[in-house]
Amino acid sequence: MSGELIVRAEYSERDAVVYLSGEIDIYNAQQFKEKIYQVVENSKGDVSIDCSDLNYIDSTGLGVFVGALKKAKQNNRDIHILNIRDNIKKLFVITGLDKLFIIH
Amino acid sequence: MSGELIVRAEYSERDAVVYLSGEIDIYNAQQFKEKIYQVVENSKGDVSIDCSDLNYIDSTGLGVFVGALKKAKQNNRDIHILNIRDNIKKLFVITGLDKLFIIH
Amino acid sequence: MELNDRITLSLPCKAEYVSVARLTASGIAYRMGFDIDTVEDIKVAVSEVCSRLINVSKNSDGEYEILYEIDDNRLKVTFSSKNIERAGCIFEDDKDGLGVSIIKAFMDEVEFCPDNKDYILSMTKFIEEKS
């Protein structure tokens, strides 16, 4: 099973990268929100979210992504999404969120 | 998910090797029985069962192993079990079947 | 179209058990022979309904039931609850929400606000004919 969520952040002089691993759903979305908002706040520039090991996200988690983006935009910054899996990409497309985020 | 069972047999001049992959439970034990009995019948010598990719077996499946062993012994042959995973080894030990089979 | 098998899962209205609903949904869809992408879609749709139910239910003592009706050519999933407040139109305040978009995209038929029915929501996925 791959239930639990691990959020790991790396800061550089220019920006920050967040590595997500596991699942994001209503159970841990609040915990995810606190961590990702903190990174957006502390980053010196854009924030990249590496989703290589994210195997599930629900609408609650997607809502946190949107909230984090709004927060970033207030400081003229962007959120980049890296290495997203097909099943999660599909959710971004269906909900139209693929047009808000920079998906690499 | 790793549900379905795949049974593949390779025959040589001397013996036979069966490769199991997936899960064996009450749903497919009958299908497994037919295949493994056939191999025991057709083998020129001992039969080795490679369990590298067997990730689950229930008592119904273990019963088929025992039945196959009885069939083999009638012809003075043995069944060897190869590359068994820890969780399945545990079942052989608990049920005492580890004393009947040659587990490598 | 005759309905054959019924599986019911009853869960507390708590966020920690939505993962259990997902596993059960995957197991059923997989066993029915849906391809792996469709199994994932059904799992996601079921999970969205659970999350929403938990969000609208104020009482964490609540319980809800997920009924799976399994047929040769379709899976019908029906949510109901005896003690969730506001069970009924759970997506009413959130018609354009992310959850609704996902459910609509992933299921073939969805009945969001059943009139005078004793269930909350029902959704169906058909098995594609193999050509």
Place this chain on the structure above:
Amino acid sequence: MELNDRITLSLPCKAEYVSVARLTASGIAYRMGFDIDTVEDIKVAVSEVCSRLINVSKNSDGEYEILYEIDDNRLKVTFSSKNIERAGCIFEDDKDGLGVSIIKAFMDEVEFCPDNKDYILSMTKFIEEKS
């Protein structure tokens, strides 16, 4: 020891759905925080009871219920059925069988033949205190 949460899975008495019972059992045990080996043990024990129920029930129209009672320090799993013939002592003819050995080894407490109870079998696993 107060019982908190209850999850119920109701399944047709058919071999094809035992895998669904296994997934649900794993999901619940995992969420409760059992270590991965114990999750596997609980899954295996649940599956053994399901198989046996299916073997003794002659009618494939039968249904059975698995009730999970979730507590801070233990998981109690109770099997019952309204319409399985010979529900009661399901392992009676098979006291030395492989299934019984496995269930006894993997669960902490098992009540195989409850007297005058309306369930078939009940078994419990305790969460080990982390030291």
